Amino acid sequence: MAGTRPIEVHSGQGGAMPEYRVLAFDIFGTTVDWRTGVAEQVAEIAAAQGVSLDAEAVADDWRGRYLPSMRRVNDGERGWTYLDTLHRESLDELLAERGLDFPEDVRRALVRAWHRLPAWPDSVPGLARLREKYVVAALSNGGFSLLTNLIKAAGLPFDCVLSAELARRYKPAPEPYLTAAELLDVRSEEVLMVACHSWDLDGARAAGLGTAFVERPREKGPHGADRPGEVEVDVTAGDFTELADRLGC
Template identity: 45%
Template sequence: MSPTAPVKVLLFDVFGTVVDWRSSLVTTFEPWGRRNGFSVDWSAFVDAWRAAYMPSLMELRKTAPQPFPTLDQLHRQSLDRMLVDGPLAQATTTDREFLVKAWHQLNGWPDARPALQRLNKRFVVAPLSNANTSLLVTLAKFAELEWDCVFGADMFQRYKPDRELYLGAARLLDVEPEQVMMVAAHNNDLRAARAYGLQTCFIPRRREFGPQQTVDLEAEENWTIVANDMLDLADRLGCYG
């Protein structure tokens, strides 16, 4: 399906769509664990940590705590709950800070950086993420992601899929929702974006959750664009290398 209105802004989901969080964390934690004497199945650990993410968000949307908790804080809270017992129960405060900060140093998928370099010559490109702004900035520097600006959940005091993020980003960039395209590897993110008037692009990341991934393997609806990867999206939008 072709875009229905001229697109001016491309907003990207980050974790899973632009960066390979799972492999990056496992690759970081394995040598760190060996150096510090922690015998852990790091793939299973990372999967369990990520699995705590959605329940945390659902609870937040029910309770709306103040002050607004950032993603760094949510990661720390879920980590502390996981480490009550098991091989990491003796992890120090410094150890726990290291584990949380590892989310700031994730590698982009191979197509991400070159695609953004092409896309930002014609469009405003920015992340729209549930990460906090400081995380997005340090992550962009680490992975060399050339954003024009960043939109973190803490800017809106809400988490996706709340409407304030999608419409708030459009408002701050002084464009109409239909002039914005949300790019994500997650069908639910795109459902929310489309409900608020944004155009949509699905990019499959079939190994985001590892070799046993069962969700978001394909586009589940007729999104504005379904691309093979971010470079394919650049081609479809006329941004050639």
């Protein structure tokens, strides 16, 4: 991935205090409300099958298997595996545990629920403001196609889509963050990673990026959410419009 770059195309300031040129946004939880979106689609699809279930509990259970499934890829237990495949495997497990036997086409439709999720209300207006000053990029563990579909459906005004798929390792490993900087031809400290998850911001910081914590208290419904102060970050904001304020947009 990504080629040998000529030194002349780097035009960073080189000062002690980096000036951000790119804002890289986490997507699931940070930019879109995965829990509401997945639970609604699970409820609808299950109802069409005549199955009654607690759709929010399914969404929570499904998401709970997300980090462990990616960790097995990053730890080398298995080769690079696309997020849709991880989602499908987790789904099959949780359905089996619940004694639910959905047919193949229904399982496929459920996996695709993650391709269409509602933006938080501040995401579009906040990104529109931030985009005036910075390159705004999506940087998620979701696949390139998933992200392109999701961003298009939600009308999110990103300048470009980046994905862990381009680095073939998942965040919080350093490669996705460094690949983003390399593809956008900036130094890692010129990228500000924006996320609502401490583990993501920790990974970004370890890779040399700046970090912005945006609080999303409703991300996991009643199950709490990461809070500011759990990890060291450069910027903290309540939402994307407050982030735009903080960054002088």
